[in-house]
């Protein structure tokens with residue numbers, strides 16, 4: 001007797017929950033997509049949504065409606081080819097934006113380090129250039145060292161697979177910096193640049209005999 005009463009109340013409770021669920025906003029279908037965290041990989045039509053639709057701000061809050069939309073805010077900035085279509089490095093260089101280095105201290109100045117690291121890439125992709133300068137204009141050394149990268153050239157294992165999984169350069173690229181789809185922005189240094197003119201049009205037909 002007691003048990004069936006318990007069951008009925010449990011069932012009605014479940015009913016209430018189901019009813020409530022029906023009223024809850026249905027999560028975006030893309031929630032099933034493991035890459036939703038990677039907002040810069042969304043199709044162009046879904047990028048830069050107004051604050052009410054961006055899934056970050058509370059759509060019920062009147063304050064949200066008062067916010068400037070990214071499209072409006074980004075219009076005066078130099079355009080980029082991917083991500084949110086702003087070339088942030090250029091915007092910084094042209095002083096179109098002047099981000100605070102320290103949120104709490106408007107006078108804090110970045111420690112800019114001009115050291116470029118070349119990472120030779122296996123395969124046919126051009127080598128990767130990592131410029132410290134453009135990074136340290138925005139970021140503190142501690143954003144990368146030592147948690148993401150040991151500060152020693154060649155000491156870190158890097159691969160595209162890890163980057164795609166949000167590790168290594170992917171800690172930022174594809175999330176808060178230009179996306180991984182923009183291959184040629186990282187892979188900039190043609191291999192054996194000096195020899196480039198000698199390379200035949202069909203390298204596959206004649207494997208390079210590089211040994212000496």
Ligand code: HEC
Nearest residue numbers: 111113117135136139140141144149151152153154155156
């Ligand atoms: C955005 C990430 C990032 C930031 C920020 C950063 N670094 Fe680095 N740093 C790297 C990477 C990547 C390497 C190369 C590691 C490798 O090749 O395995 C590196 C390498 C180094 C090296 C080794 C150079 C060599 O020739 O062996 C030093 C020293 C270094 N960083 C110091 C700094 C200092 C000082 C700062 C702050 C002013 C800084 N880094 C900020 C990513 C960063």
Ligand code: HEC
Nearest residue numbers: 088089128129130134138143168169171172177178185186
């Ligand atoms: C801690 C965050 C962070 C990490 C880690 C990081 N980057 Fe960046 N990177 C940035 C930011 C922020 C910018 C500037 C904003 C933008 O261009 O989207 C940037 C810009 C760049 C640029 C553009 C420079 C230019 O002149 O236009 C290159 C190239 C680049 N990163 C390569 C790399 C490579 C290669 C790695 C890994 C070895 C890496 N980054 C790791 C945050 C990061």
Ligand code: HEC
Nearest residue numbers: 119122123125128158159160161169173180181182183186
């Ligand atoms: C944010 C910078 C960045 C972007 C963007 C990027 N790569 Fe890479 N890529 C790297 C780094 C770093 C490595 C590792 C280099 C090494 O071995 O030290 C790498 C390695 C590679 C390799 C060698 C195999 C491996 O996984 O190590 C290939 C092939 C490659 N990338 C292709 C691509 C293609 C195709 C794209 C565009 C879809 C791309 N990369 C975009 C940074 C980048």
